[in-house]
Amino acid sequence: MSRKLNFSAGPAALPEEVLKQAQEEMLDWHGHGLSIMEMSHRSKEYVSVAEQAEQDLRDLMHVPDNYKVLFLQGGATSQFSMIPMNLLRGKKTADYINTGVWSIKAIKEAQRYCDVNIVATTEHNNFTSAPTQNQLKLDASAAYVHYTPNETIGGVEFDYIPDTGSVPLVADMSSSILSRAIDVSRFGLIYAGAQKNIGPAGLTVVIVRDDLIGQTLAGTPTMFDYAVHAASDSMNNTPPTFGWYLAGLIFQWLKRQGGVEGMEVINRRKAEKLYQAIDQSSFYANPVAIANRSWMNVPFTLADANLDNLFIEESEQAGLLNLKGHRSVGGMRASIYNAVPEAAVDALIEFMQYFESKHG
């Protein structure tokens, strides 16, 4: 076995020690004679795994008691519908900030359920920055304000949490959850597909203030009702048991790394050294405003796009996987989530310098 360095945007790298633990107990979980995948979700053993995972996530993010933590299916894309279906609560409009591909997806789905007020957009600069607080044209009567704190494709990250007054703030944290400390009480709802910083694909985490749930639009499917999931501890039906279990192992791993506060120190260092390597070179470039550069997704271009394929080819030969940029922006992208070790970033920088010296 030879593990390579994986910069995939998602499904993304998982901590090797977590994979090893899951591997070891795959056929016989804690001496019970069966796999965690073969257990009833209502067995006391599985319920204890599920509850521990929730508690560990609450600990890591310091989730206040008046927030529900839900373990759901369907990805962030299902949340694009669930949010208006649950949070409009009789109102007709919602505010959305547009910072790129994922914001736009959320906006398009919301437009099927309400009037969407785009309170700021950075389309004019090709989504290479986040708007400032002063640029947000918020509507005090909106049902909620939605934004994407980190745009996975554009590599644009907000350097502040928008102040929306008494209007609930909703955040798609799929690619930034658990990467740094945040104040959950500033949010009405946080959601994240698991496959970047939480665990395997097929699990979605939702953290929602409990006064916001229970008033769905007519016709909302039962499985799209947060209140149903909250009332059943996310076991209204069979949950994605393996994903939930693996997320729990990752939460424990995060605690061993010093929690989110510990990861924040490492993530800042990883991002800073990679951006520094890009900026110090005239061969590599990143278009994003300094203040809004993502700690998790680092897109960069080569001075000569004709060298892109060679860069991919040689980087793969060097054991660096999945550096190709998203088809919509081209170039390269290194996703450096929590599970990507600092040594992998060091190896990437070394390779980039080698490639530049050879072909630059």
Place this chain on the structure above:
Amino acid sequence: MSRKLNFSAGPAALPEEVLKQAQEEMLDWHGHGLSIMEMSHRSKEYVSVAEQAEQDLRDLMHVPDNYKVLFLQGGATSQFSMIPMNLLRGKKTADYINTGVWSIKAIKEAQRYCDVNIVATTEHNNFTSAPTQNQLKLDASAAYVHYTPNETIGGVEFDYIPDTGSVPLVADMSSSILSRAIDVSRFGLIYAGAQKNIGPAGLTVVIVRDDLIGQTLAGTPTMFDYAVHAASDSMNNTPPTFGWYLAGLIFQWLKRQGGVEGMEVINRRKAEKLYQAIDQSSFYANPVAIANRSWMNVPFTLADANLDNLFIEESEQAGLLNLKGHRSVGGMRASIYNAVPEAAVDALIEFMQYFESKHG
């Protein structure tokens, strides 16, 4: 490691050789240096895994070309909404057959979207039989006819496929899919949560005739639109990649067992010997009409319910897990899905006879 015999109703036993294969390649899939869970769902390696799984399922079930095979999330419970939202196609009523707990769940959700016509119910005999074809009061103008071929809790299985003329037949096959050969062309739509005969929880398979999709109710979430999933090969967003992969390993395992036809022979034998052991005893009893006894879920009661806890305790000591019946019916239930080997059924019968001789 000591594997026990697992009679869980779901999430249920998985084939040991499949678990071993998944375990072996968990950190390094086929020498690529990363886990299958760490791969982009759009990578050529993962797409080949996904496509092979679909093809193998098509082969196993002899799915005609005019049917789409979808790999979704949300469980059968999400299908309870998706079916009316997609298949009403402008009609106002749907026919439902009521044979127990899972039928009732499907009916209750459908009633939120249309008038539900109960075309037959076996509530009068406490859901211990399936209605006959002649007992179905079908409405030729209904959008579709829904039934539950195998009731997981009641252990009641249809011994025929209802003839619904030109009205599409919809079946919740969660607990019977792949257990015996069926003629898919008799159905408009087949759906199944994976966690019994397909793979781990968190994956749902839908097989739908392609002329039935593309006309959703107003307000249907994009992720609840079969046509969206069909057009994107079930990759409109990130699918549950590990579950899909593991289902593919199970499909290959099924092929090695002689396909569904081979499993049918084994499953018939497993069920027959277990029911025979129950019937030959005056200590154990099963209430279901002979013709409708499930091959997959075998509920049984003890002559003295005061012995139930002792039965559970001693069976666990003997290495037989999860025999406790569903809380709504009490007694015992042995779920003997494809992955439960015939030797496990033999061991169960042996234990039952031993327990009867000791306490009967």
